[in-house]
Amino acid sequence: MDIRRLYRSAYRIRRVEEEVARVYPTDKVKSPVHLSIGQEAVSVGLCEALRPTDTVFGTYRGHALYLAKGGDLKRMMAELYGKATGCSKGKGGSMHLVDTAAGMMGTSAIVGMAVPQAVGYAMACAMRKRDVLTVAVFGDGAMDEGVLGESLNFAALKKVPVLFVCENNLYAVHSRVEARHAKDLCAIPRAYGIPARSVDGSDAVAVYKACRRAAASAPSFVECRTYRWREHVGPNEDYDKGYRTRREARPWFKRDPVQLLARRLDAGVREGLEREVEAEIAEAFRFAEESPFPGPQELLTDAY
């Protein structure tokens, strides 16, 4: 574990998303964006526990995971801009990022759907004796879907080397987790025989440690408690909409996952990293801006 690496990754994600939010009103990003601002420590801590060859399956709220796992930033930005150079050639947008070379499987916008796929991927790697850990990352909303129970059951039954990471940001769109579950989420994996623990999802180091331990005894489950700072979809805040309050958010702002890491580095090191990252981001946005849109012939390619 390397705090500098953790900070660099978290800072980079935060800044990329802030920039996405900033340019959003220009309508250059014609794609729904689900930002992870406030939730960075989950992806960052998790990916610190993984090797480049390990594979993660994520969701439409996938910028953080994609970047933390080593997905190409330029190609992500080009994807958001709908460009031919995008990681999905402009056909996927923000919700369908992919970088298989970095172990980032494509993300999906149907809640819960990728989880059994991660189980199957892990099973296949085990069958082929490939030393790969597969991770399913999903929100608290996915815990409502029956396919989660089915997936947990199968993983437990077949001892599939898969790590389940539930990014519990307390809401599915505007619906609180307590309005959707009578009990603690960790009870569900346990019922199927999957060990589960809950961890402070604002603390990248805690997430890293929990995931490292869980990875060693996969199938296993880690719940990361975290908080989404922006609206469910889009660049703005939404504390005035009635479903939650800024007051509720304040303790989470105080435990800003990026700042928690920043505090552990000395200013000089930090600023060096930040400069690097800013340059990379500027370059990535430029790349996205300057890249061409796909030509009309692209409509029918990659169909089969």
Add this chain to the structure above:
Amino acid sequence: MDIRRLYRSAYRIRRVEEEVARVYPTDKVKSPVHLSIGQEAVSVGLCEALRPTDTVFGTYRGHALYLAKGGDLKRMMAELYGKATGCSKGKGGSMHLVDTAAGMMGTSAIVGMAVPQAVGYAMACAMRKRDVLTVAVFGDGAMDEGVLGESLNFAALKKVPVLFVCENNLYAVHSRVEARHAKDLCAIPRAYGIPARSVDGSDAVAVYKACRRAAASAPSFVECRTYRWREHVGPNEDYDKGYRTRREARPWFKRDPVQLLARRLDAGVREGLEREVEAEIAEAFRFAEESPFPGPQELLTDAY
């Protein structure tokens, strides 16, 4: 609770199904039959705990539940014979019995599918302030389906007055429950906040007591451990097929649910009940035999 009533019901179910198995080779019943022989105590004990106005949702293995709940025997036999006088007018067969007047909702042949319907039915009764208990009866196989978890979660969340009864006969077709679940089935409802207990499903009195108690604190869950004596579908035994042994079955034969009740009655009473039942069965088969098949115009009726 009345042992005579329990015995009469169990004996009646056993004998009806034995007769179904006996006539089956004549091909008059052109319908898959899933017999409950050996499992009678579950339906009998459960229905002893219910009022006529309570409603049960069952499965394709539904003769026992239908009869225990008070479904019309003649119309059931006519249904198996494909006759116009059948409870589903000959359109449903053995797998789709129904007698709404008796609180027997139609049964379904897709595993697990009726469970959320029972939850919705129970919710609706509560919304309409109808004093009805709704029961979902399903096999251990249904516990594999994601819709079970979703249904348990919703029932717990909304405190829906529904009773879940899992008829665990250890197999789904030829697949043992341990080959499909790493853990105890009762852990699943508990994970969602539904109290669950397991009961000896050969003992109608034990089932009755457990269901009565569970009914008082619905939503709740009762697992009834039982054993299917015949093949999954069809009239025969199948201990020579390799997936299970007669040796495994023997302890279950010894705890024959019908005999367990018989022993608690004196011979005279018992024989009186049996004579009545035999006459009723003979009459029902005659009714089925003699009833007409539906006319061709029936093909398109009840479509909308």
Add this chain to the structure above:
Amino acid sequence: MERLLTYTEAVREALEVEMARDPRIFVMGLGVDDFKAVNGTTAGLAQRFGPSRVFDVPLSEDAMTGVAIGAALAGLRPVHVHIRMDFLLLAMNQLANMAAKARYMWGGSVSVPLVVRAIIGRGWGQGAQHSQALHSLLMHIPGLRVVAPSTPHDAKGMLIASIREDNPVVFVEHRMLADLKGPVPQKPYALPFGRATVVEEGGDLTLVGVSHMLQECLRAAALLRTKGLSAEVIDPVSLSPLDAETIARSVRKTKRLVVADCAWTACGAGSEILASTAERLGGGFKARRLGLAPVACPTTRVLEDLFYPNSRTIASAAYALATGDESWRPEAGDAPEISQFKGPC
């Protein structure tokens, strides 16, 4: 004086007036009671009718459809709302194996008065999984009714009819119709199932537009007029049952049929319309289907614009059918509901 409402307002009004009339009606679905109120279509209902009749649900489309069916079996009249039709793929078992079959398979013992509202997404990079128009899957299943009104007037009348219907109805809306304004009578009215509307009369060819494509067909008809062709424009409104007779009558006259659907063409509503017309007419007409390109919906705007039929491609195909000239490419702006639409969702 005509009273103008948007499609969204018409849907909302139908729900409200029916809920006020019949206490058995309730509305459930993700987000029906939140501040966005499913694009405004359920706005104020939770406030007026309370949380027992308007409630959010967990993300459990399969079980929630079963819950709705169970409630319908118990005599209530649920309206189950899905903000994207794509999510119905999780509910297919309950819809096709139970809602559609319960009445028949149980010999008429029960009814399932269920309405499933499903909104077709489009635009702003909704992409592969948030833009699907899957009505043909449901049209295939007997026991279901499927309607896809394209105007505020029909939205109100068909939603009221759907709620009053004793069989399951899938009520298909389209996001690009949400802000469309049109005359809507104040008092409640139910429109019949299985009746198409001849929206514009014409003699040279028949244009049938499904859901939002009806709007594009109307624009295409205007383009065709500039070339001297008069199109009869038909809105099927009800897809199952389908008013094949009205369409056939038109094609008997025009001898040319173009169907534009906001869905894929293979085994789509357009296939059904062409096939049922072919059976009725026994030849003597030319036909063409327009629909989505046979791929998943791409997100980038340049490809998305090519993915969907529009007034220009419809007019061009119709012109080719009528004249044999495949080269006409009319100029026309993009539909305002599309070009002016802004996300983020």
Add this chain to the structure above:
Amino acid sequence: MERLLTYTEAVREALEVEMARDPRIFVMGLGVDDFKAVNGTTAGLAQRFGPSRVFDVPLSEDAMTGVAIGAALAGLRPVHVHIRMDFLLLAMNQLANMAAKARYMWGGSVSVPLVVRAIIGRGWGQGAQHSQALHSLLMHIPGLRVVAPSTPHDAKGMLIASIREDNPVVFVEHRMLADLKGPVPQKPYALPFGRATVVEEGGDLTLVGVSHMLQECLRAAALLRTKGLSAEVIDPVSLSPLDAETIARSVRKTKRLVVADCAWTACGAGSEILASTAERLGGGFKARRLGLAPVACPTTRVLEDLFYPNSRTIASAAYALATGDESWRPEAGDAPEISQFKGPC
């Protein structure tokens, strides 16, 4: 000397020979390793290839489809077996929202080499939920391939092709074809997607039969010969892609098209075939679809017999199309695979 195999044996042989060739192939599904071996189609495979390549699964169609997709994404080649096609309704989300779209939506980054075997049930009171033929639902979704071979020869060749294909394929079998015998070459061979077979040549009308209905069409052709009509009988074999050209070529000649499907007609394979023929021919032919009655499948034999098309109803419809005489009701026995079929399942 011709080597005769049943359809079941042909399917089994295709699986076995491919599994022996390529260790990445595995078979999963309810009951694939039990003594019934999915009507014998997987018999001996668990013994030969072991439990890691042939395994039973929990009753979790949704997740198991996802597991199969995940394994395919990791480079394996799963064959997922469903003893009844009805159960695919639980897998529609995974199939349509993921298997079909992954390649396109991720810009060609991945492949999903998945085969889903789905058996259409029929007879002995299978009833509403164990007899459905849902291929048209899958034909509607781009990104999937759908094949429905009707002979042992084509079953082997198309299953091998499906297993070797880098895109998801739904391989549709029919229970009434299981015991059909026919010549099957010993050595492995792959048949192409998108190629129909002209099974019998004829000049008066074109009969297209989907899956088991091909057999009924062949019998109908024999009945029609007794009335002096010569039918060209076509087996589409591959439904998506569909060889619409071969069918159109035949109809150009015969001017009459009858499609018989073992599914419902609305938005069905027959609709697609009529529509694509209408587009190609621009009129000049008569057409009719035959399919299931528009209700759930009844269990009692007297209604079940009316529910399905058969050689007599096909011949009668074809005769009416050709002559205008709707009154001919040929006499013929029931198909042996139907009349001799015995349950209990």
